[in-house]
Amino acid sequence: MGIKFYEAEKVFKLDTKNTSYVIGIVDTENFVGHVYYGKRVEDSDLQYLLRISEAPFVPSQNNRDRLSFYDSFPMEYSTHGVGDFREDSIAVETLSGHKGLQLGYVSHKIYAGKSVLQGLPSTFGDESNCETLELYCEDKVLGLEVVLVYSIFNDVDAVTRSVRVNNHGSEAIYLTKVLSSCIDMDNRDFDLITLHGSWARERHIQRRKIGYGKQGVASLRGESGHQENPFMALTTANASQEEGEVYGFNLVYSGNHHTLAEVNQHGTVRAVIGINPVDFKWKLEKECSFQAPEAVLVYSSEGIGGMSRNFHDLYRNHLIRGEYKDKKRPILINNWEATYFNFDTEKLLSIAREASSLGIEMLVMDDGWFGHRSDDNRALGDWTVNEEKIAGGLKYLVDEVNKLNMKFGIWFEPEMISPDSNLYRAHPDWAIAIPNRTAGLARNQYVLDFSRKEVIDYIYESVATVLRSANIEYVKWDMNRPLSDIGGVELPADRQGELFHRYVLGVYELQERMTKEFPHILLENCSGGGARFDPGMLYYSPQIWTSDDTDAIERLSIQEGTAMVYPLSAMGAHVSDCPNHTVGRVTPFETRGYVALAGTFGYELDVTRIPAEDRAMIPEQVEMYHRYNDLVREGDYYRLASYGENHNHDCWQVVSKDKTKALVTYIQVMAQPNTRGRILRLKGLDEQKSYRLSVNDKTYKGSTLMNAGILLEKMQGDFKGKLIYLESV
Numbered sequence: 001m002g003i004k005f006y007e008a009e010k011v012f013k014l015d016t017k018n019t020s021y022v023i024g025i026v027d028t029e030n031f032v033g034h035v036y037y038g039k040r041v042e043d044s045d046l047q048y049l050l051r052i053s054e055a056p057f058v059p060s061q062n063n064r065d066r067l068s069f070y071d072s073f074p075m076e077y078s079t080h081g082v083g084d085f086r087e088d089s090i091a092v093e094t095l096s097g098h099k100g101l102q103l104g105y106v107s108h109k110i111y112a113g114k115s116v117l118q119g120l121p122s123t124f125g126d127e128s129n130c131e132t133l134e135l136y137c138e139d140k141v142l143g144l145e146v147v148l149v150y151s152i153f154n155d156v157d158a159v160t161r162s163v164r165v166n167n168h169g170s171e172a173i174y175l176t177k178v179l180s181s182c183i184d185m186d187n188r189d190f191d192l193i194t195l196h197g198s199w200a201r202e203r204h205i206q207r208r209k210i211g212y213g214k215q216g217v218a219s220l221r222g223e224s225g226h227q228e229n230p231f232m233a234l235t236t237a238n239a240s241q242e243e244g245e246v247y248g249f250n251l252v253y254s255g256n257h258h259t260l261a262e263v264n265q266h267g268t269v270r271a272v273i274g275i276n277p278v279d280f281k282w283k284l285e286k287e288c289s290f291q292a293p294e295a296v297l298v299y300s301s302e303g304i305g306g307m308s309r310n311f312h313d314l315y316r317n318h319l320i321r322g323e324y325k326d327k328k329r330p331i332l333i334n335n336w337e338a339t340y341f342n343f344d345t346e347k348l349l350s351i352a353r354e355a356s357s358l359g360i361e362m363l364v365m366d367d368g369w370f371g372h373r374s375d376d377n378r379a380l381g382d383w384t385v386n387e388e389k390i391a392g393g394l395k396y397l398v399d400e401v402n403k404l405n406m407k408f409g410i411w412f413e414p415e416m417i418s419p420d421s422n423l424y425r426a427h428p429d430w431a432i433a434i435p436n437r438t439a440g441l442a443r444n445q446y447v448l449d450f451s452r453k454e455v456i457d458y459i460y461e462s463v464a465t466v467l468r469s470a471n472i473e474y475v476k477w478d479m480n481r482p483l484s485d486i487g488g489v490e491l492p493a494d495r496q497g498e499l500f501h502r503y504v505l506g507v508y509e510l511q512e513r514m515t516k517e518f519p520h521i522l523l524e525n526c527s528g529g530g531a532r533f534d535p536g537m538l539y540y541s542p543q544i545w546t547s548d549d550t551d552a553i554e555r556l557s558i559q560e561g562t563a564m565v566y567p568l569s570a571m572g573a574h575v576s577d578c579p580n581h582t583v584g585r586v587t588p589f590e591t592r593g594y595v596a597l598a599g600t601f602g603y604e605l606d607v608t609r610i611p612a613e614d615r616a617m618i619p620e621q622v623e624m625y626h627r628y629n630d631l632v633r634e635g636d637y638y639r640l641a642s643y644g645e646n647h648n649h650d651c652w653q654v655v656s657k658d659k660t661k662a663l664v665t666y667i668q669v670m671a672q673p674n675t676r677g678r679i680l681r682l683k684g685l686d687e688q689k690s691y692r693l694s695v696n697d698k699t700y701k702g703s704t705l706m707n708a709g710i711l712l713e714k715m716q717g718d719f720k721g722k723l724i725y726l727e728s729v
Contacts, residue, residue, distance in 0.1 A: 001015060001016055001017060001131070001152060001153070001154040002014075002015055002131060003015075003110050003131050003132075003133045003150075003152065004044070004110075005108065005110065006044040006045075009024075009044055009045050009046075009047055010024060010025040010026070010047070011023070011024050011025075011035065011044050011045070011046060011047060012024075012108070012133060012135070013044050014133065014150060014152050014159060015040060015152075016040070016152050016153070016154075016156070016157045016158070016159070017040075017154070017157060018039065018040050018157045018301070019037070019038065019039060019040055019157045019159075019299045020036060020037070020038065020039070020040045020041045021036070021037045021150070021152075021159050021297075022034075022035035022036040022037070022041075022044075022046050022049075023035060023076055023135070024046070024047050024049075024050055025105045026047065026050060026052055026058060027052075027058035027059060027060050028060045029059065029060070029102075029104050030104040030105035030106070031058070031073060031075075031104065031105075032075070032076040032077060032103065032104075032105050032135065032137060032148070033050045033073060033074050033075065033076055034074045034075065034076045034182075034183055034184045034185070035047065035049050035050060035074075036049055037159075037183060037185065037247070037297070037299055038245070038299055038301075039245075039299070039301045050073070050074060051072075052073075055068075056068035056069045056072065057069070066083065067083035069083075070082060070083035070084040071083060071084055071085050071086065072266055072268075074184035074185070074268065075089075075182060075184055075270075076135075076148065076182065076183075076184075077089050077090065077103065077137070077146065077148055077163070077182050078090075078182050078184075078270070078272075079091075079101040079102055079103055080092075080099060080100070080101055080177065081099040081100035081101060082100045082101065082102045086262055086264050086270050087182075087214065087260055087262045087270055087272050088177065089163075089177070089178075089179040089181075089182040089272055089274070090103075090146065090163070090165070090175070090177055090178050090179065091175075091176045091177035091277070092142070092144065092173055092174060092175055092176060093173070093174040093176055093281075094142070094171075094173055094174075095171055095172060095173070099176075100141075101139050101142065101144070102139055102141075103137040103138065103139055103146055104137060104138060104139075104140075105135060105136070105137055106136045106137060106138045106145075107136045108133060108134060108135050108136060109132075109133070109134045109136075110131070110132070110133050110134075111131070111132055112127035112128075112130070112131055112132075113125060113126055113127040113130055113131075113132065114126075114130045114132050114151045115132070115149075117162060117291050117293070117294060118289075118291050119291065119505050119508060119509070120252075120253075120291060120293050120294070120505070120508065120536075121252055121293075121294075121319075121508060121535070121536045121538075121539030121540065122160070122162065122252055122293075122294040122319075122539070123151070123153075123160050123252070123294065123296070123314065123318040123319050124318055124319070124321075125151065125153055125318055129153055129154045129155060130151055130152070130153050130154070130318075131151065131152055132149065132150065132151045133149070133150045133151075134147055134148070134149050134150075135147065135148040135149075135150075142169050142173060143167070143168040143169030143170065144165065144166070144167060144168070144169060144173065145165070145166040145167075145168055146163060146164075146165050146166075147163065147164040147165075147166070148161070148163060149161065149162045149163070149164065153314070153317075153318060155313065155317060156310055156313045156314045156317065156318070157298065157299065157300070157310050158296055158297065158298050158310055158311075158314045159296075159297045159298075160294050160295065160296050160297070161180055161181040161294065161295045161297065162180055162291070162292055162293065162294040162295070163178060163179070163180055163274075163291075163292040164289055164290070164291050164292070165178060165284065165289065165290045165292075166287075166288075166289045167284045167285065167286055167287065167288055167289075168286075168287065169286065170286070171286060172283055172284060172285045172286060173283075173284050174281055174282065174283055174284070174494075175280075175281070175282040175284055175290055176277060176280065176281050176282075176497075177277035177280065178274065178275065178282070178290060178292045179258065179272050179273065179274025179275070179277075179292065180251065180253075180273055180274040180275075180292045180293055180294060180295035181249065181271075181272065181273050181274065181295035181297060182270065182271070182272045183247075183270070183271050183272075183297070184268055184269070184270050185268065185269060185271075186267065186268055186269070187210070187263050187267050187268060187269040188236055188245070189209075189236065189237045190209075190210050190234040190235060190236065190237075190261075190269060191207050191208065191209055191210065191234070191235045191236075191237060191239070192207070192208055192209075192210045192215060192216075192232060192233070192234060192235075192261055193205065193206070193207045193232065193233040193234075193235060193304070193564075194206050194216070194217045194228065194229070194231070194232050194233075194259075195217075195228070195229040195231055195561045195562075195564070195565070196217070196227060196228055196229075197226055197227060197530075197558075197561075198226050198227060199226050199528055199529060199531070199548065200529065200547060200548055200549035200554070200582050201547070201549060201554065201557070201558065202226050202229075202529060202530035202531075202533065202546070202547050202558055202561070202562075203229055203530065203533065203558055203561035203562045203564075204557050204558070204561050204644065205557075205560065205561045205564065205642075205644055207235075209237075210234070210261055210263055210269065211263060212263045212264075212265075213262065213263065214260055214261070214262045215260070215261055215262075216232060216258075216259045216260035216261055217229070217230075217231075217232060217257075217259045218256075218257060218258050218259065218260075218276055218278075219255075219256050219257050219276065220256055220276060220278055220279065221256070221482035221483060221531075222255055222256060222447070222482055222483025222484075222486075222500055222503060222504075223254060223255065223479065223482055223483070223527055223531050223532050224251075224253070224254050224255070224257060224531070224532050224533070224534040224536075225482075225531055225532075226528065226529070226530060226531045228259075229533065229534070229561075229565070230250060230251035230253060230257040230259055230273070230534055231248070231249065231250045231251075231259065231564075231565050232248075232249050232259050232261065232271070232273075233246055233247060233248045233249070233304070233307060234246070234247040234261060234269065234271060235247075235304065239303055239304060240303050240304070241303050241304050241305040241638070241639050241683075242302060242303045242305050242306070242683065243302070243303045244301075244303050244304075245299070245300070245301055246298075246299070246300045246303060246304055246306065246307040247271070247297070247298070247299055248296075248297070248298040248299075248300070248307040248310075248311060248565070249271060249273045249295065249296070249297055250273075250295070250296045250298075250311065250534075250535055250565055251273050251274065251293060251294075251295050251296075251534070251535070251536075252293050252294040252295070252296065252319070252534070252535040252536050252539070253275065253293035253294075253504070253534065253535075253536045254504055254507065254508075254532050254534050254536035254537055255275070255500055255501065255503065255504035256275060256276035256278070256279070256280070256500050257273070257274070257275065257276055258272070258273070258274055258275065258276040258277060258278075259272075259273045260272050260273075273295045274292060274293070274295065275292065275293065275501060279486060279497060279500060280497055280498075280500065280501065281494075281496075281497025281498070282497065282498050282501070283494055283495050283498070293536070296311070296314065296535065298310045298311055298314075304564065304639075305637075305638055305639060305683075307564075308563065308564050308565065308637060308639075309636050309637060311565050311566070311567075312566070312567040312568075312636075312637060315535060315538055315566065315567055315570070316567050316569060316634075319535060319538055319539055320538055320539070320542045320569075320570070321515075321539065321540075321542075322515060322519060322523075322542060323519055323520060323522075324522050324542045324543075325542060326634075328626075328629050328630065328633065329522060329542075329543065329600050329601075330361035330362040330407055330473075330474075330522070331359070331360050331361045331362065331601055331602055331603075331622060331625060332360070332361065332362035332363070332364050332407075332409060332474065332602040332603070333351065333352075333355045333360050333362070333363055333364065333602060333603040333604075333605075333607060334364040334366055334476075334574065334602065334603070334604050335347075335348060335351060335363070335364065335365060335366055335606075336366035336367065336411075336604060337550070337576055337577055337581050337604045337605060338351060338577070338604070338605050338606035338607075338609075339606065340368070341367065341368040341373070341374055341375055341376075343365075343368065343389070344389050344390070344391065345389070345390050345391045345392060345396070345397050346391075348363065348365060348397065348401075349397070349400055349401070350608055351363065351606060351607055351608060352400075352401050352404055352406055353404060354607045354608050354615075355406070355603070355607050356404040356405060356406050358607065358615065358618040358619055358622065359618065359619050359622035359623075360406070360602075360603060360607075360618070360622065361406060361407060362406055362407040362408065362409055362473070362474060362602075363401050363406055363407075363408055363409070364408075364409035364410065364411065364474060364476060365397075365408070365409070365410050365411065366411040366476070367411050367413070367478075368389070369385060369386060369389060369390055369394075369410070369411075370382060370383055370384060370385060370386055371383075371384060371386060371421065371422070372386065373386065376443055376444065377418065377420060377444045378418050378420040378421060378444075379418055379420070379421050380413055380416045380417055380418040380421060380445050381416070381417040381418060381421045381422070381423030381424060381448070381459075381462075382421050382422050382423055383412065383414075383459075383462040383463055383465075383466055384462075384466075385466070394466070394469055394470050395469055395470040397470075398470035398471050398472065399470070399471070402471055407473040407474065408470070408471065408472055408473060408474070409472065409473060409474025409475065409476065409522070410466070410467075410472055410474070410475060410476070411475075411476045411478060412463055412466075412475060412476070412477055412478065413477075413478040413479065413480060414448075414459050414462075414463055414477065414510065415447060415448055415450065415459075415479050415507065416445045416446070416447060416448065416479070416480065416481065417430065417431050417445065417446050417447075417448050418444065418445050418446075419441070419444070419445075419446065424446070429489050430448055430449055430452070430455050431446035431447065431448065431449065432446065432447045432448070432449050432483060432485060432486060432487060432488070432499070432503075433446070433485050433487055434485050434486070434487035435487060435489075437485065437487075439484070439485040440484050440485055442480075442481035442482065442484075443480050443481050445480070445481055447481065447483050447503075449488055449489065449490075449499075449503070450502070450503045450505075450506025450507060450509075450510070451488050451490070451491060451498070451499055451502035451503055451506060452488070452489075452490055455506075456506050456509060456510060459510065460510055460513055460514070463514070464513075464514070464517060464518075467514075467517075467518055467521070472521065473520060473521060473522060474521060474522045474523075474524065475514070475518075475521055475522075475523050475524070476524050476526055476545070477511070477523060477524070477525050477526060477541070478526045478527065478528070479526070479527040479528070479531070479532060480527070480528045481528070482531075483500065483503065486499050486500060487499070488502075504536075508536070508540070511523070511540040511541070512540065514540075515540055522542070522543075523540060523541035523542075524541055524543050524544065524545060524572055524600075525537040525540070525541040525543075525544045525545070526544065526545035526572070528548060529545055529546070529547040529548035529549065530544070530545065530546050530547045530548075530558070530562070532544070533546065533562060533566065535566075538566070538570055542569065542570065543569070543570050543571070543572050543599075543600050544566075544570055544571070544572060545572040546558060546559065546562055546571045546572050546573060546599060548582065549582045549583070550574055550575075550576035550580065550581070550582070550604055551576075551580040551582055551583045551585050551587070552587045552591050552592045552594075552595040552596075552667075552719070553585060553587060553643075553667075553669060553719060554580075554582070554583060554585075555573065555595050555596075556595065556643045556644075556650045556667060556669070557643060557644045559571060559573065559595070559598055559599065560639065560642060560643070560644060560650070560652075561644075563598070563637055563639075563652070567633075567637075568598055568599060568632050568633065568637060568654070569600070569632075569633040569634075571598065571599035571600065572599060572600050572602075573595070573596040573597075573598060573599025573600055573601060573602070574596055574601070574602040574603055574604040575589070575592040575593050575596045575601075575602070575603050575604070575605070575621070576592065576603075576604040576605055577604070577605040577606070577610065578592075585719075587719040588719055588720065588721075589613075589614040589617050590617060590721060591667065591719050591720060591721040593617070593621040593624065594665055594667065594721040594722075594723060595665075595667065595721070597624065597625060597628065597629075597632065597665065597723075598632065598652065598665060601625045601629065603618075624723075628663055628723075628725070631654055631656055631661055631662075631663055632654050632663065634656070634657065635654040635655050635656050635657065635661075635662075635663075636654065636655045636656075636657065636684055637652065637653075637654055638652065638653040638654070638655065638682075638683040638684050639651075639652050639653075640652060640653055640664070640680060640681075640682070640683065643667070643669055647669070647670075648668075648669055648670055648672065649666065649667060649668050649669055649678070650666075650667045650669065651664065651665065651666045651667070651680065652664075652665055653665075653682060653683060653684065655683075655684035655685065659684070659685055659686040659689065659702075659728070660689070660727065660728040661725075661726065661727050661728070662682065662684070662685060662691070662725070662726040662727075663723065663724070663725055663726075664680065664682065664723070664724040664725075664726070665721065665722075665723055666680070666712060666721060666722045666723075666724070667719075667720075667721045668715050668717075668718070668719070668720045668721070669718065669719065670718050671715070671716060671717055671718050671720075675714060676714060677711050677712055677713045677714050678711075678712045678714075679709040679710070679711060679712075680709050680710050680712050680724075681705075681706060681707065681708075681709035682705045682706050682709065682710065682726075683706060685702035685705055685706055685726075686702045686728070687701065687702045687703040687706070688701070688702065688703070689701070689702045689728045690702075690728060690729050691705060691726040691727065691728055691729070692726065692727055692728075692729050693710065693724060693725075693726055694723070694724060694725040694726070695710075695712075695722070695724050699729055705726070710724070712724075
């Protein structure tokens, strides 16, 4: 692992354990070119890959065709307005209205460790496990400095990229686009994988062939979104879970994103990712800086599964922080689907008493405990306890729950305000809105303007006062509507284009303050379920509510897509009531437990009212969680079968890092007539080790289990599941 500059070749080479990323500086104007990214190579003299020895050559040799050079050279960071007609990465507008920008390399720094990004979440590493390259580029006409920042890690095959823009010119300038990463390479018949969806069916996998032109995903909702996650992968046509080449791109950001692959006239592909430039315009004053969010690039020569495992390791080791980073999370029971708004102190305590007797470790009080919140039409912003509901006050309730040897958690939606609230009546201007235009409601609520310091300070103190009042050990932070009607009362006309980004920075500031003052609290982010399941949120909370859809069968596709990028330890997953509240399906209680085991594990039901046979199974599920969670949370993830592809069954496997343990989860969705048992070929084991199987207590070599497989006998009935545990002997 290391970063080197080869001065004679004018090449920067970034080597992880299994990959190389190469950048070249060419011509007298010091154009920065993308040379290579892929499987590790040992040579450094790779400038020939830039094709500057053939027409149109470099401008110093053939200035008459400068535009052809701009439009074909593999740019490391593309610019707007001077002749590269492909997707640009940065665009500006001067006070006089001009828009051209050209960057040339000036200098660089290489150092051990990694700097934090001001006001933004990012991966982290220290001098012992991380190295960083900063490339300083300049537009001499504008006096604009663009710093391209790259970091690599010694324990994972990933490259992180970010961009910092410094205005050293004579006047302010407007940034109209600042993406975080750009990479140009030959199109090797790539497929494009993205994660799409909607509320209650997030992150379903879509794979398609890329063609000429632009294709990708984006969000303009002020959040990363239910609809299109800030992720894409380019795969060779033959790429499977374990074979083929895969390039993965993910943005460490929780707002509007722009994730795009473009195939151009010459058959090359440009992949970019960053803040969506639509409705973005940032006024950069003299001697001021703008920091773009971080992008994560992962290359795998071991298929989609190899990409997934690299993302998982990077996020577990270098993004997730806090007390619960490497710690088992308590099994919680949330009262939302159990009671909705119809609860009081005694009802919550009745759930807690029964749950505690069954081994559940935390009670979470969801929406409805504050202000005059009797339904979802009122009181957001009024973060004071409703003591008509919570008789005796919050501290009494928490103390009583603690006496049952249970922790206590609570729900907030700090970013929102209801028209029917004391806060809105006092400060209607705190809601985001365009003057003189009727703002759109969603879930009968508006969004608070987090570009304003007084709003952030008020909301933080309101939430923190509640958290200081009792022994609260978990917070579910919700956000139930997108942003619209974008207007900020305090922002001048030429800064209105900053509101979307300033809003996200405000959310990050609030969560940073909360995690610093209350480091013991387990924070779980949520946004109407999974509308902000992104790396930016993982920096503040080690887990995110995966989806409001808790149906075990719907969760198969949701969790498969999520686990393609994000670690199992981050997926909030609960056993819920049946018929399921979203789709009305009835599935066995046992199967619901198996599916939830792939995430953080908890319950979303009224434990005092479920069937006795289901209630009796909870202690077994609690024991199952404690037996297997360390493996699920820390192990390597392998996908054995996809319900989204075969529409019949689903199967995944987790293997411990030392390859001594493995857990296989198999879900039969629909039983089929006249079929036989299924052969499962396992993955990720040590070929030479012997493993004992829990299903038959027999021992087999890893090579046998992976190549010949095991027989899973036919199961009778729909929605059935089975766990298979292996341990080396």
